[in-house]
Amino acid sequence: MAGGTKRLPRAVREQQMLDAAVQMFSVNGYHETSMDAIAAEAQISKPMLYLYYGSKEELFAACLDRELSRFVDEVRSKMDFNEPPKELLRHAVLAFLKYIDEHRSSWMVLYTQATSSQRFAHTVREGRERIIELVGRLLRSGTRFPGPDTDFDMMAVALVGAGEAVASRVSTGDADVDEAAELMINLFWLGLKGAPSPDGDREAGAPDGDSGTDASHADASASLPN
Amino acid sequence: MAGGTKRLPRAVREQQMLDAAVQMFSVNGYHETSMDAIAAEAQISKPMLYLYYGSKEELFAACLDRELSRFVDEVRSKMDFNEPPKELLRHAVLAFLKYIDEHRSSWMVLYTQATSSQRFAHTVREGRERIIELVGRLLRSGTRFPGPDTDFDMMAVALVGAGEAVASRVSTGDADVDEAAELMINLFWLGLKGAPSPDGDREAGAPDGDSGTDASHADASASLPN
The missing domain is CATH 1.10.10.60 (Homeodomain-like)
Incomplete structure (x- = not known):
């Protein structure tokens, strides 16, 4: 061989x-x-x-470039900003977590190893900022009554941080993808605060009371169109 | 000198x-x-x-031990599990972010440098698990009607991840402590979903509708007893 x-x-x-x-x-x-x-x-x-x-440094940089591009391309390809916010959110979160579940080594390199050197940490910071910007856009487009001081950027920072933490649990096999997705979709949906629910099923995750973060309520993947 | x-x-x-x-x-x-x-x-x-x-390795390990202990001791000293959940949450979040704002180098070492080597990454992972456990306890104690499948541990993972991301923005001077605290308190309070509001002011952040994550609604620090 x-x-x-x-x-x-x-x-x-x-x-x-x-x-x-x-x-x-x-x-x-x-x-x-x-x-x-x-x-x-x-x-x-x-x-x-x-x-x-x-050199090992060049090889590692080539790994980071390839893994970061594949990851961002895959998640972006599943995001259609013309979709209703809730569908957009479901597709993005599921694409994100499924990708990580299927590419665990990739996530570990990007998430834990890339901060090993200042040079690589910079690359990953830039990738993260692009994702935060995407999520900020998602929050803006999905919020019906934004207050004048609503800090969508900081909310995006918080939610991306939550997503990274949950993804790391998925990457080590300590979390089920569908359960993790449901929790993240609910948390992000709450972050949208008062977004219109295009399909009328506010009880499935809209921020209108106790049902908001109940991971047992609905199976996110079951209601996906594709 | x-x-x-x-x-x-x-x-x-x-x-x-x-x-x-x-x-x-x-x-x-x-x-x-x-x-x-x-x-x-x-x-x-x-x-x-x-x-x-x-050696440099020993010196770094001594730094991590000191910084991690100081950080955890400071935040724990501000958490009284006999307090109503909302007060407990406010005190913990404010203690956390104020500490980071006042000890930015410490946070950068713990958060970004400690993953530089497998040995140190292990120390930080253990510290994080202790904090996730604390937050899980906070969520459990603050939730009135937990569903049978409510995954408090995974919610704690997500919220701690959100907290780390926001804290990093504070540590680089890109976020105001009080605004970041208000956003985190709201997000965590939503994570408590349906927790009893001991002081009766559900509109200040309880998960009962549009007001949930509105950072402009209230000044968290203004209503603190100390």
Whole structure:
């Protein structure tokens, strides 16, 4: 099998190296992972790995770029700002948590390892700011009666922080995706405070009383159109 | 001044070294900070620094221990579980954010630098779990009609994540403490869903409709007893 990899096209081999690197970084962390270990995981020689990526720092940066782009592209592709706010919210939250459940190593690298160095921390901060901006737009577009002092940006910061914390539980297998999604949808919906409920089912999560955050009330995924 | 430090008692000098280390780590990160830089900041010799703390890793661990203990002790000292839930919540959130505003370097070290190495990440994860447990207790004690499937633990995870994100904005000077506190109190209060309002002022943040998350409604700090 190791011999067979010699005939692989460059693009395929690059992706295999990145796959191996993400896997190793997610388990042992950036500083504790050696290029030897990554080469072994990718079943190639260390000189070959250096030929493609130059240094561990460059390799890690390439991992971050790929993982961040894939993640943001996937979640954005499921967000249609022409949809009613509640549907938009459901689709975004479910896309977010399902992606993380299916790409746990990716999330661990982005969330816990990328702050290992100031340079990488900057990349991740920028990615987070883009997501906060998206959520802020979602809150603005979904709120019927915003007060003059309503701080949508700070609410977006809080909700994205909540989402990251819940996602981390999903990534370690300590939370069920559907239950986590229901809780997040309810919390975000409360953050929308008084948004119109386009489908008329205020009891499924609209902020009108005790039912607001009850995770047992409805199955979010069951009522999704797709 | 440099000469005068020679007559300082050991305990005082230890704290000065830790102060200098926290300051430098918060600015440049764990891996990018040298013992030379910390010795210079503390106005002592590098051999003296090594005499007290052995290695950069040991010094960082001592910083984490001190900063985590101070932080948790401060917030816990402001939480009285005999208080009505709303007061308990206000006191905890305000203590949390005020502490961070007044100890910004400490927060940056705990929140962004401590994940630099697997060993330190473990310490911080344990600290976070203790706080999530406290918040879970707060949610349980404050909820009048919990559903059979209400996942207080996951709600606590989400709310602590929200709190960390807002705290980071406070630590960089990008958020006002009182406004951030009001937003967090409202979000947590919504998380309590249907908690009894002991002082009868449901309109100040109880989850009974549009007023729930309106940061402009009330000044949380103004109604505090102390």
